[in-house]
Amino acid sequence: MSDILEGLLLDEYAVVTRAELCGSGRVTPEELDALAALGLLPMRGDEYPAASVALVRRAARLKRGLDTDWELVAVIMDLLHEIDALRSEVRRLKARQR
Template sequence: MKQTVIVEFSVDEVCQLVGLQRTYLVEIVAHGIVEPHGAQPEVWRFDQGALHLLRRAARLHRELALDWPGVAVALDLMGELEQLRHENRQLRQRLGRFQDD
């Protein structure tokens, strides 16, 4: 039987791992960039996917001097771009099968 291990991080752990101030983390959640598990900041937990997204958000904020709403828009657009690239690769593979014949 295969077991799945789910790793979750507390607010303090996330702040330390990502290099964010607690107030920034609260703002990020308020803008819907990530959704923690738990109702209040005292009990919030973040999974590895959220940690990855928070690192990207912090990098955009720091390197491009974007405000948090701008970061949210940029992350949405980056996600759409990644999805379109994935779909494009799949379509090229399908097309390649027809062209090889």
């Protein structure tokens, strides 16, 4: 069994087009619209922040892995974001105690 890793190097100001995001994120344009409608995907016209690639990939992986709808994926993504924020806060507080 071989795993293929794909890497993208994107700066914080880079943008991707709708077609690039669909291809990189492995989603259809309709799925992209669903993510945007749920507020998970920031967009500027027909361009998206390059960081959206990782977000779309993660959301698509959750949807396929859990065999669920985009609404539940949105809830899960919100909870994962909150967990990340709480972990960062715990690290910050622990560092302050030292």
